[in-house]
Amino acid sequence: MTTSMESILDALPRIRNEARSMQDIVLANLVAIGEVPAPYQHEEVRVRMMLERFSECGLQNCSTDATGNGLAILPGAEGKANIFLFSNVDTLADEHAEPSLAFRKDEIVGPFIGDNSMALAAMASLPILLERLQIRLKANIIVMGAVRMLGHGNLEGLSGFLNNSGMPVQYGLSLEGVQLGRLNYACLGQLLCDITVRLPEDYNWVQFGATGAIISMNDIISRINKIPLPRRPLTTIVFGMIRGGVSYRNIARETVLSFEVRSESADLLNQVAQQIKDITEDVAANSGVTVKFDIFARRAPGGLDISHPFVKQMRTIHTALELQSQLYSTTFALTSLIEKKIPALVLGLTTGTRRDDLPEMEEAVAIDPMWTGLAQLVGVLLAIDGGFCDVV
Amino acid sequence: MWFKQWLAKRPPAKRVTRPPVAVAAWLQTNTFHHSQFTDLRALVAEKEKQHLTISLCIPTLNEEKTIGKEITVFKSELMSRYPLIDEIAVIDSGSTDKTCEVARTFGAEAYLAADILPETGDRKGKGENLWKAIYQLKGDIIVYVDADIKNIHARFAYGLLAPLLLKPEVKYVKAFYDRPLIVSKDVRVSGGGRVTEILVRPLFSLFFPDLTAIIQPLSGEYAARREVLDSIPFPIGYGVETAHLIDIYQRWGLRAFAQSDLDQRVHRNQSTQALGKMSFGILQTFLSRARALGLIGEMPERSQILRQFQVRDNVYEQVDSLIREMERPPMLEIPAYRRKFKRP
Numbered sequence: 165m166t167t168s169m170e171s172i173l174d175a176l177p178r179i180r181n182e183a184r185s186m187q188d189i190v191l192a193n194l195v196a197i198g199e200v201p202a203p204y205q206h207e208e209v210r211v212r213m214m215l216e217r218f219s220e221c222g223l224q225n226c227s228t229d230a231t232g233n234g235l236a237i238l239p240g241a242e243g244k245a246n247i248f249l250f251s252n253v254d255t256l257a258d259e260h261a262e263p264s265l266a267f268r269k270d271e272i273v274g275p276f277i278g279d280n281s282m283a284l285a286a287m288a289s290l291p292i293l294l295e296r297l298q299i300r301l302k303a304n305i306i307v308m309g310a311v312r313m314l315g316h317g318n319l320e321g322l323s324g325f326l327n328n329s330g331m332p333v334q335y336g337l338s339l340e341g342v343q344l345g346r347l348n349y350a351c352l353g354q355l356l357c358d359i360t361v362r363l364p365e366d367y368n369w370v371q372f373g374a375t376g377a378i379i380s381m382n383d384i385i386s387r388i389n390k391i392p393l394p395r396r397p398l399t400t401i402v403f404g405m406i407r408g409g410v411s412y413r414n415i416a417r418e419t420v421l422s423f424e425v426r427s428e429s430a431d432l433l434n435q436v437a438q439q440i441k442d443i444t445e446d447v448a449a450n451s452g453v454t455v456k457f458d459i460f461a462r463r464a465p466g467g468l469d470i471s472h473p474f475v476k477q478m479r480t481i482h483t484a485l486e487l488q489s490q491l492y493s494t495t496f497a498l499t500s501l502i503e504k505k506i507p508a509l510v511l512g513l514t515t516g517t518r519r520d521d522l523p524e525m526e527e528a529v530a531i532d533p534m535w536t537g538l539a540q541l542v543g544v545l546l547a548i549d550g551g552f553c554d555v556v
Numbered sequence: 557m558w559f560k561q562w563l564a565k566r567p568p569a570k571r572v573t574r575p576p577v578a579v580a581a582w583l584q585t586n587t588f589h590h591s592q593f594t595d596l597r598a599l600v601a602e603k604e605k606q607h608l609t610i611s612l613c614i615p616t617l618n619e620e621k622t623i624g625k626e627i628t629v630f631k632s633e634l635m636s637r638y639p640l641i642d643e644i645a646v647i648d649s650g651s652t653d654k655t656c657e658v659a660r661t662f663g664a665e666a667y668l669a670a671d672i673l674p675e676t677g678d679r680k681g682k683g684e685n686l687w688k689a690i691y692q693l694k695g696d697i698i699v700y701v702d703a704d705i706k707n708i709h710a711r712f713a714y715g716l717l718a719p720l721l722l723k724p725e726v727k728y729v730k731a732f733y734d735r736p737l738i739v740s741k742d743v744r745v746s747g748g749g750r751v752t753e754i755l756v757r758p759l760f761s762l763f764f765p766d767l768t769a770i771i772q773p774l775s776g777e778y779a780a781r782r783e784v785l786d787s788i789p790f791p792i793g794y795g796v797e798t799a800h801l802i803d804i805y806q807r808w809g810l811r812a813f814a815q816s817d818l819d820q821r822v823h824r825n826q827s828t829q830a831l832g833k834m835s836f837g838i839l840q841t842f843l844s845r846a847r848a849l850g851l852i853g854e855m856p857e858r859s860q861i862l863r864q865f866q867v868r869d870n871v872y873e874q875v876d877s878l879i880r881e882m883e884r885p886p887m888l889e890i891p892a893y894r895r896k897f898k899r900p
């Protein structure tokens with residue numbers, strides 16, 4: 165079908181124009197999927213809606229697997245290889261929240277629209293775009309809305325598919341709503357952790373000056389923050405969430421800190437984990453509170469080499485689309501694929517922001533860059549299908 | 557007054573010979589749920605078989621926040637995927653925000669009501685937009701959908717169009733948004749909003765009992781055949797929906813109606829004061845029709861000022877609002893319309 169990488173690059177402007185011409189279809193998919201709430205462990209309704217859209221857009225075998233992922237296949241002409249596209253279905257939204265998208269002239273605003281309704285809408289729209297472009301790949305395309313990916317989900321949906329589907333995957337593409345131009349070819353090692361500080365049963369509630377769980381947690385945070393972290397191998401700690409207490413005047417009985425440790429080095433991750441464990445034990449011993457340190461997810465660093473043809477061709481496609489590839493390691497979705505030795509990249513589909521003027525969960529994504537985002541997706545699918553991403 | 561003139565011209569025999577229709581039977585045969593019509597291919601085939609064209613009209617006034625999404629959903633689902641609708645148009649009352657610009661960006665035609673049939677003048681009100689849409693739009697069927705629906709879905713159009721495509725005797729399809737749910741042995745009360753239940757339903761119960769079968773007579777979404785729309789007068793304000801029901805009922809009877817349950821509709825809530833104004837306008841329209849039909853006797857001259865109260869710094873103040881329910885004549889009486897659509 166496509167004889168050279170040059171012909172793929174030459175076709176990109178036409179692909180982008182065709183993608184732009186189906187704006188209404190892409191955005192309607194975005195509304196249909198993005199306005200269905202999908203909190204962790206309650207993703208069924210969004211998965212059902214997504215499968216409905218997959219089916220209407222011409223995908224086949226639309227179904228859920230044992231983990232609850234929504235899966236569909238666009239059969240290839242030969243069907244000997246499988247290219248795997250996926251994105252997370254779950255969001256960090258409250259179970260009862262009813263997301264509503266607002267359309268502005270140049271952008272769309274809504275909860276978790278960039279993470280990751282946009283990616284799901286792109287997957288649902290892809291078969292129509294390929295049909296309009298009269299492109300039929302040799303390989304099958306497997307698309308999946310993955311459940312239980314975020315937070316305590318710990319990539320469960322993705323691992324479930326890779327471990328149990330029995331479908332060999334030759335290439336993987338993790339789609340993210342934002343940012344267009346990102347090219348994640350490797351992933352950092354990662355620890356997802358909770359620290360829980362809880363007052364003991366016999367705590368003296370009426371003692372004047374009693375400080376409760378928050379002060380002890382503050383001590384822990386201060387000491388974690390003083391752990392020296394090297395820039396090479398790059399290592400960071402992200403304090404993501406803290407919760408505790410019930411009112412202004414009641415002493416907090418329990419406080420929970422959720423955070424992530426990231427590093428390019430597995431050894432460093434282990435060292436930092438040990439230091440944090442020491443801190444929590446020390447605070448528990450000195451303040452009389454109960455401290456529980458839980459590492460509920462541990463992922464090893466890894467990924468493709470920057471010189472891998474998959475990365476190189478993706479950069480070529482970006483350049484042809486006048487995008488500057490943003491090459492950096494990510495912490496998320498590549499892990500499970502890398503463990504299976506499957507070459508995989510993370511791509512962003514449009515530009516987006518989490519601005520001060522938007523509520524905590526709301527994101528804004530730009531409309532016009534979406535067409536470039538879809539063009540890069542079709543471009544890399546053609547490159548994979550043509551064998552231009554294979555290691556020779 | 558246009559209504560009196562129209563009433564005088566309408567064929568009186570039809571009203572006399574029309575057989576009574578039992579409300580219960582009508583509810584059984586002419587009340588639908590949108591889920592009955594999800595086979596959009598079948599609807600498109602039916603439309604093509606009947607050589608019909610369909611226009612979607614969205615009347616607007618400062619709706620830039622919701623109009624883009626609404627147009628996108630309708631265009632994608634009912635034009636690009638399933639060509640059920642031939643035309644989507646916004647008829648705008650003169651928005652001061654970017655409603656028209658946003659509408660065009662997302663692929664709709666956008667017209668200022670004032671620019672349509674300028675020789676007839678420019679009046680402000682939703683009914684004015686609906687009336688001018690009859691001239692501006694091309695469809696044999698026009699479906700009207702409000703612009704403030706937050707949970708927009710293609711069912712808001714196809715749920716109303718399907719009865720017109722599938723039942724030739726139906727001329728006007730009204731939306732409703734609440735489904736009576738039977739939970740255990742209890743039946744949940746179902747009906748319309750506050751103005752419907754406090755004003756319109758009691759009035760219909762008194763004077764037009766058949767029309768009480770319309771579950772939500774004031775819903776802003778409905779679809780109708782052109783030959784119906786161009787032959788009835790249009791109040792330009794709050795009374796347009798009530799007037800449609802009475803006028804169509806008088807001429808074609810309950811059989812001409814159908815209603816479709818479109819499930820939930822999320823939209824802006826209106827204040828009680830705003831509902832008071834709406835009620836005042838509806839009441840004016842209703843009384844003028846009741847009087848013209850001889851259902852009530854002579855009435856003293858009626859004020860068009862609604863008087864409401866507000867409290868400022870512990871002082872009660874009366875707030876006066878002038879609400880004049882003016883009416884547009886049947887579009888068939890406009891020469892430009894007859895020329896454009898080659899109507900006698």
